[in-house]
Amino acid sequence: MSRRHLGIFTAAVLAAASLTACGGGSGDDSAGSSKTLTYWASNQGASLEADKTILQPELDKFEKQTGIKVNVEVVPWSDLLNRLLAAAASGKGPDVVNIGNTWSASLQATGALVEFDDATLQAVGGKDRIVPAALAAAGAPGKPPAAVPLYSMAYSLYYNKKSFADAGITAPPTTWEQLAEYGKKLSTGGKWGLAIEGANPSENAHHAFTFSQQYGGEWFDSAGKPTFDTPQNVSAIKRYVDFMAADKITNPSNAEYAQNQSVSDFANGKAAMLLWQSAGSNLKTQNMPADAYGVAPVPFLASPPAGGKKINSMVAGINMAVFKHTKNRDGALSFVKFMTSDEEQTILNRTYGSLPAVKTAASDPAFSAPEQKTIQETLVTTAAPLPQVPEESTFETLVGTAMKELFADAASGKPVTEASVKAKLTDAQQKMR
């Protein structure tokens, strides 16, 4: 190779190199010493800043009690999983983190999280205090949980009382068929029946789970292998997308919603119904008073097929996990104990409109508002955890994205058929390994 050719070759390598070298940058927060902890909180309130304001007084309280200073960073949902993954991969990062409870088994598989065996659970207050359904969503079955439940939530149907009254509807729908029928009555004059967060893969995947349960489907078999394109799952996804594609009770614009625009549409009356988890505090910040909307359980199928389950929500919630790489394990555990104490559970869940993950705090009158009652009832009777398998987060991404594409088809007038749904799900399944 002549010198000039070598030069050309080098130039080409360098010019092209930027591609493989594009790595994800992660914060270089150092794991805590004995007197400080780093805590990544998830975004539960109206904004990152609001969360900081809510959490800071509690963290100050913890510092007063133990002398340990907690540095909190509120991480937006769009970044949280990537950031956790980077922390798990590098062994650097925060000591204590909030995780979406559906990711528990996925993150558990990395082996980066402290296991909450009975002794460890005892150290943070004891296993018996924790709501069993919430604990079941904190790791793979048969293994010590990888996290401790912090906030509990479930999906409910939020409906605009005035729109319902104007359309002459007296009670919220209890079946999907009713929901579609009411939705048609409500979709007039530039307003729509149901708002859907169509471009948000996680939201889509949560509904995929619920609908699939009602049709008697599963996303993973007992061996943990994906079963995405079964007839039950195809029917389930089609039913959900059909609110836009066939019933036309959802504004086609919702196919591009991924920043909680559906909540805004509901709050300012553009849509009369919304399926959401603990929307109350969010609606309040958007100036929708609590008496303007009703909260009802998520509907069921009028005549469920054989094998259909009476499930209308996932066990939603936020768990708290401790990274094994922490230099202050005892401090981190005492922080978990503090955050799951009765007092903090009451304060924080009341603010966020979620439910305590410990039984002992649930009796507080703050949790007897209609919204919380509905959530409570759902969690106790008709909620099930998403499959606690390591591939869960991949399922959310792949199936959620497939549904996003189906909504895009529906919005641009392409037909959504059993065949097109099945094709998308088969594609998604092939990408699992």
Added chain:
Amino acid sequence: MATSTTAPDAGRREPRAGSPARKAARRPRGPRRSLLPYLLLAPAVVLELAIHVIPMVVGVWMSLLELTQFHIRDWSTAPFVGLENYRATLDLNSAAGKELLHSFWVTLVYSLLSVGFAWLLGMAAAVVLQRPFRGRAILRALFLTPYALPVYTAVITWSFLLQRDTGLVNHVLVDQLGLMNERPFWLIGDNSFWSLLVVSVWRNWPFAFLCLMAGLQNVPGEMYEAAAIDGAGFWRRLRSVTLPMLRPVNLVLLLVLFLWTFNDFNTPYVLFGGSAPEQADLISIHIYRSSFKTWDFGSGSAMSVALLLFLLVVSAAYLLITNRRRDDHA
């Protein structure tokens, strides 16, 4: 610094080669002179290794492993699968392979169109602003704005503009001008490709403009005068004076623009939020989704390496061809 001041001396004394004075002067200078360039290069080499070469090598290594969430914490536990990741991702009969190929074609068409339009706009603006006139400085500054804006801010603004119900684009097209009856989608479906292209051209053309404007400064005015005297019109001068004189600038500009556009991650990521519609599924987003979103870093790396090889071949071929032509001309 001693070397740099004495070096010209050596040149000046060149005619007296072989004289004893020269030999005496050279001897002590020799070793220092050979060490200093390396010392000066060292920081760049170290950084180059740390920023480009080592991550690339690691990327190649990752592409040979089954690196999933089970092994991400301790790579030594990840099974070595050899070329299995390449076989799986480049298998054009599988869903993943088909999508990768689709994404590749989308990216190629997107890059060629984007570079083409950006170059055309940049060239036109540079030629128009070549002669001094009132307000030229203001226009120059104005044209550079898209390039000066932070990419995230600019693209988020575009994503607001392009929203179907609340976006300004549909407001103007549908409500004010009444050009369409239906509000079209710009961020999903077929239009998403064109939206992405427009944003990309909007972001890139000022760079082309900047480079070409700088290049035009070096074209001597006499050449245009001579051409004008010979009776050459505007187009003839453009073709016979401007373009040949800009050739060295264009060679680099087109390559750099192509590579940037081909690898562009920020624009689609911010515009579509992580998962782009199929019609605008650029390869960078596709790879991101395949590794970060599905926690399969082995396959993601395999795609990256395959793409690196492709860009390497394209770049090398481009440079070889353009260099050979230069030699022919010389």
